[in-house]
Amino acid sequence: MKLSSTALLALAISSVTATAYAESQSQAFTPVTVKEKSAQSEATGFVEGQSITGSTRNWYANEQLKRGGKFRYNKDGALDTTDRRINWVQGTILKYNSGFTEGTVGFSTEVAAYNAIALERDRKNLASADGGVPFDRDRPGNNRTLTKEGGDAQGQWSKLGLANVKARVSNTTLTAGRQNFSSPMVDVIGNRALPSSFQGVSLHSEELENLSFDLATFDRNSPRTEESQRKFRAEYADHLVEIDHVYTAGITYQPFASLTTSLWGTQAEDMWNQYYFGASHVLGDSSILSLTTGLNYYKTVDEGKAVLGDIDNDTYSLSFGLTHQAHSLTFSYQEVNGNEYFDYLHETNGIYLANSLLSDFNGPNEKSFQIAYGLNMAEYGVPGLKFNIYQARGWGIDGTHNKGGEYASVQSMDGEHHYEYGIGASYAVQSGPLKATAIRATYTAHRASENQSDGSINEFRLVTTIPFNIL
Numbered sequence: 413m414k415l416s417s418t419a420l421l422a423l424a425i426s427s428v429t430a431t432a433y434a435e436s437q438s439q440a441f442t443p444v445t446v447k448e449k450s451a452q453s454e455a456t457g458f459v460e461g462q463s464i465t466g467s468t469r470n471w472y473a474n475e476q477l478k479r480g481g482k483f484r485y486n487k488d489g490a491l492d493t494t495d496r497r498i499n500w501v502q503g504t505i506l507k508y509n510s511g512f513t514e515g516t517v518g519f520s521t522e523v524a525a526y527n528a529i530a531l532e533r534d535r536k537n538l539a540s541a542d543g544g545v546p547f548d549r550d551r552p553g554n555n556r557t558l559t560k561e562g563g564d565a566q567g568q569w570s571k572l573g574l575a576n577v578k579a580r581v582s583n584t585t586l587t588a589g590r591q592n593f594s595s596p597m598v599d600v601i602g603n604r605a606l607p608s609s610f611q612g613v614s615l616h617s618e619e620l621e622n623l624s625f626d627l628a629t630f631d632r633n634s635p636r637t638e639e640s641q642r643k644f645r646a647e648y649a650d651h652l653v654e655i656d657h658v659y660t661a662g663i664t665y666q667p668f669a670s671l672t673t674s675l676w677g678t679q680a681e682d683m684w685n686q687y688y689f690g691a692s693h694v695l696g697d698s699s700i701l702s703l704t705t706g707l708n709y710y711k712t713v714d715e716g717k718a719v720l721g722d723i724d725n726d727t728y729s730l731s732f733g734l735t736h737q738a739h740s741l742t743f744s745y746q747e748v749n750g751n752e753y754f755d756y757l758h759e760t761n762g763i764y765l766a767n768s769l770l771s772d773f774n775g776p777n778e779k780s781f782q783i784a785y786g787l788n789m790a791e792y793g794v795p796g797l798k799f800n801i802y803q804a805r806g807w808g809i810d811g812t813h814n815k816g817g818e819y820a821s822v823q824s825m826d827g828e829h830h831y832e833y834g835i836g837a838s839y840a841v842q843s844g845p846l847k848a849t850a851i852r853a854t855y856t857a858h859r860a861s862e863n864q865s866d867g868s869i870n871e872f873r874l875v876t877t878i879p880f881n882i883l
Contacts, residue, residue, distance in 0.1 A: 439668055445621045450582045455518045461511015464883040468504040470531075470876045471605040473556060478859070478868035499556040499565075500532035503605030505573065506882075518580045522591070526573035526606050528637075530557050530565040556604060558637050571639045573609055584617040590641075593628060596688040596708070597678040598660050599761040604636040608759040611641055612658075622666045630658045633759045644680060646720060648753040648774070648865075649818040653719050657681040658757065662688075670694045680757060682716035684723050690764060704733040704742075708764045710754060721817015725750030727774065729766035738791030744782040744804075751776050751811060752819040767804055770856045771832055771866040775809035776822050796840040803833040809864060821865075830860035849878045 455461065475497045477483065482493035504527045512518030558566045576589030590611050592600045601608050612630030632641040643654035662676035676688040689709045696702035707730055714723040731744040744766035748754045754774040756762040766782065767773040773780035784802035789795075807829040811822025836854035841847055852875050859868045 439670060441667060442622050442669065444623050444665075447583055447619060447621055451618075452512065452516070452518045452580050452582055455512040455514050455580075458510045458513045458520065461520075462883065463509050463881070464507070465509070465879070465881050466504065466506040467877055467879045468502065469605050469878075470500075470502050470874075472498075472500045472532075472874045473871060474498050474873075475869055475871045478870065481867050481869065498532050500530070501557045501605035502529045502531055503527070505606070507574065512578070512580055516581065520578045520580070522574055522576050522578070523572070524574035525570065527568065527570045528558065528605055529568045533565045533567060556637060558639065569639050571634065573606065573634060583619050584615065586613070586615050588613045590634060593630070595626060595628075595660055595662055595678075595762070596674065596676050596690060596710075596764040597686055597760070597762040598628065598630065598658060598757065601636065601759060601761040603761075606636055608636050609634045624664045625662070626664075627661045628659070630660075631656055633757075635759045642759070645758045646680075646683065646755050646818070647758045648755045649720055650821045651818060653683075653818055655681050655683050655719070678762075679715060682719050683714075684712050684720070684755075685715045687711045688764070698735040699737060702735045704731075704735065706731040706733075706766060708766065710765075712750075712754065719818070720755075721752075721819060722815050723750070723752055723755075725752060725754055727754040727765065731766040738788045740784075740786040740788075742782075742784045742786075744784070746773055746778075746780045746782075748774055748776060748778045751814040752822060755819075767806075769802070769804055769832055769834065770858055770869075770871065771804075771806070771830065773804060773806045775806065775825060775828065775865065776811040776814065776819075778806050778809045780804055780806035796842050798838050799836070801833075801835045803831065805829070805831040806864075824863045825865075826863075828861045828864040830858065830864045830866065832856065832858040846878065849876070851876045 477495045482495055483497050484491060484493055486492070505524055507522070507524035509522050510520045512520045558569050560566055572590065574590050574592065576587050576591045579586045590609050591614065593610050593614055594600060598610065610630045611632040611634070612628060614626065614628035617625045630644070633644060634641050643656060644658050645652060645654045658678065658680050660676065660678040662674060664672070664674045666672045671691065671693045673691045674689070678686045680686070687710070689707075691707045693705045694702060695705075707728070709728040710725070712723055712725040712727075714720065726749040727747065729744060729746040731742055733740055733742040746765055746767040753776060754765075754772075763772060763774070765772070765774070767780045769782070782802055782804035784800060787799045789797040789799070809825050809828035811819070811825040814820065814822050834854060834856040836852065838850065838852040841849040852873075854873045855871070857870045858866055860866055
């Protein structure tokens with residue numbers, strides 16, 4: 413991995429600044445030891461430990477394409493276009509968790525019903541866009557709500573979002589069935605009215621202090637806006653290419669209270685092998701000045717039958733965040749080294765890069781820089797209220813050396829560039845019957861050169877999430 417001289421200089425300057433003005437956190441090494449307490453020894457029983465919880469989310473998005481871009485949809489059997497798309501969906505989750513049975517080996521189960529109601533049912537809840545931008549890479553369905561074949565939003569739909577059984581010994585848990593899972597490559601994505609989930613088997617072990625292990629295999633995902641399960645596929649491939657199995661394993665290690673590291677490897681069968689290293693370090697005291705440094709690095713190479721074609725990609729992001737009381741200022745640099753997109757699995761949040769925003773800033777050979785400011789109003793007597801603003805720019809996108817395959821569309825990208833800015837506000841209720849209710853409003857604008865893949869678009873989102881407990 414090559415770190416640019418600019419990024420290294422920023423690291424040096426930021427480190428000196430933080431050291432000069434902040435009270436240092438303890439950097440003492442924490443040894444890896446066997447945990448003295450067993451989670452299974454505290455099991456209360458299948459019924460005694462059960463709970464019924466849920467949440468309901470009102471999700472509204474209003475998009476408008478700019479610079480001649482058009483959404484396409486079917487109207488009375490003919491193709492029509494519009495520059496605006498509105499989606500408004502109410503998503504509800506009702507989840508049952510049993511407790512673990514007592515004994516050396518404990519068993520439990522988790523079941524969750526998902527339901528969505530389309531509050532906006534216009535035919536313009538469509539799937540693809542036009543106007544010189546490759547939005548529609550032969551992919552089915554709307555990525556915001558479930559749509560019928562003709563283009564209308566389906567009025568309401570339900571599915572079993574989670575359904576699994578768990579077996580636990582000491583601090584190690586085996587989960588089989590449809591489940592949530594979180595890693596830098598296979599991660600539940602929850603930026604719609606309902607989240608995704610995955611079908612398979614996973615093992616999570618926390619037998620050691622400061623060191624945990626994960627191992628998993630999945631063969632299907634449950635998409636955010638579909639009723640059925642699907643095979644896995646790439647997010648940025650030119651056409652729909654599906655695979656049968658995904659295998660992933662990782663280690664998370666915290667050698668200091670201020671430093672967390674993780675190392676993962678994932679095989680998307682016959683598609684790619686992907687490796688990840690991440691580190692996050694906090695220095696200083698935020699009441700005076702603290703520095704948070706984050707590094708994310710991915711290495712991706714084609715595997716097996718190489719159904720997407722040749723892949724040899726190194727991508728990293730490096731971020732530095734300064735926090736003083738209510739104020740935070742973050743600088744992030746990101747770079748893609750490869751003649752194809754940095755890609756990840758569709759219906760996952762498997763992109764832990766600092767500049768993954770409305771655009772992922774992941775074009776071939778792309779470099780990008782982001783500056784972001786955040787304000788936490790708790791310091792001014794309004795806990796739960798936060799504001800943020802950011803701007804990001806990407807440049808040097810060059811796919812002219814791509815050898816073809818399922819990323820051949822990048823061959824037209826020669827010196828492409830784009831920028832994005834956004835502003836947002838969020839509030840979380842702190843007490844009372846609506847405690848933990850979260851409201852977030854964001855406005856984002858993205859502008860792109862002719863062949864950059866995300867196009868030019870404005871989007872406003874308003875999302876309200878209300879959790880609740882029944883038992």
